[in-house]
Amino acid sequence: MLNLFDTRGLRSQLKDSIPVAGLCPTGSYGLQDSMRSGFTSVKNELLPSHPLELSEKNYQPNKDKMNFSTLRNIQGLHAPLKLQMEYRAARQIQRLPFLQSSNLALDTLRGSDESIGFEDILNDPAQSEMMGEPHMMVEYKLGLL
């Protein structure tokens, strides 16, 4: 389904990021992690904690929307349709569930293989200290669990 002219207001953007307050808090053993997220309050979980949070969360989708919309106006409807189909196909090329995938095809399609941003320098998932349990994750993915 194309979302080219889907004008989303602040309310609908906020809806995506609302977790239920108090349920499943982040942190070990399900307790609240005061060191990282401060004291839990309903306000903190409903409103964005930083003025840039919403803008950054939606940066890539907004950029894509703008590009697809321009492409549609220039070349016709087939251009964004074909591109989105290719994106969907490229997104399915992944490694086994516990390994970090390089997403090379998707990067090449987007043109982001020729740019470096903060996501490449900070918090590189290929160098994360924790790894999921391989057997469990593969069994879950195959539906055996």
Add this chain to the structure above:
Amino acid sequence: SFISLILFMFFSFLRNAVLEGEANKVGCSLPAARKTGTTICGVVFKDGVVLGADTRATEGMVVADKNCSKIHYISPNIYCCGAGTAADTEMTTQIISSNLELHSLSTGRLPRVATANRMLKQMLFRYQGYIGAALVLGGVDCNGPHLYSIYPHGSTDKLPYVTMEVASLSSDWFLCSSCSGSGSLAAMAVFEDRYKPNMEEEEAKRLVRDAIAAGIFNDLGSGSNIDLCVITKGKVDYIRPHDEANKKGVRTGDYKYKRGTTGVLSKTVLDLEVVEETVQTMDTS
């Protein structure tokens, strides 16, 4: 680079706010970010661009680094002076430098100053001024020497103005100057007084040196040495330091007593005999 499954997580902003509230209740304050309260400036002269900067980095009211380097490399023909939060200027210029390198490999050409300017302003605008980096970008490319000043919110000024820009390589290049930082008023005063179009290289270097010195001596946030970077077509002269305006003083007196102050009555020398030598291995597990 990755698709943006990885984003900035902003939850530590909340934690910092809570910590700051708690600290203020007790009477302390959170540590200040290291800034480069700074004097940086640039001048376009006959054959290129001269960039100048002081070398002091402050952390609140304390000097954090007496000799830091504020003129950052962007590409072989483009350099950038940075004022504001030191980490922000450092990381921003490094990211833009990498992107510009990839871009120039892709196009196969020497990068243009306008490209670097565009990349910087788009990034700074995306983060709405939260990246505290005020930059003076200068370089020489196929269209001649260019000088831009870039503010933390993403606005840029090109000096000379676009209407006066000349595309050809001959005749007069309209030259101008740009300053930024806390000491910029002092430096700008020097520029406004002594700047002339089409200066020679030595004259331009003297002018930049004097402007930075004005900033160093009249602003507490700037100090130590003066770094210069002269960029001309095909050549970059990174002079660090160009001028040590603030040398640490040499002590004129000494409280240590010289040998011979106390009179020696007699002297006996005893040679120590090595009787036994044992080696004991340490437990390094």
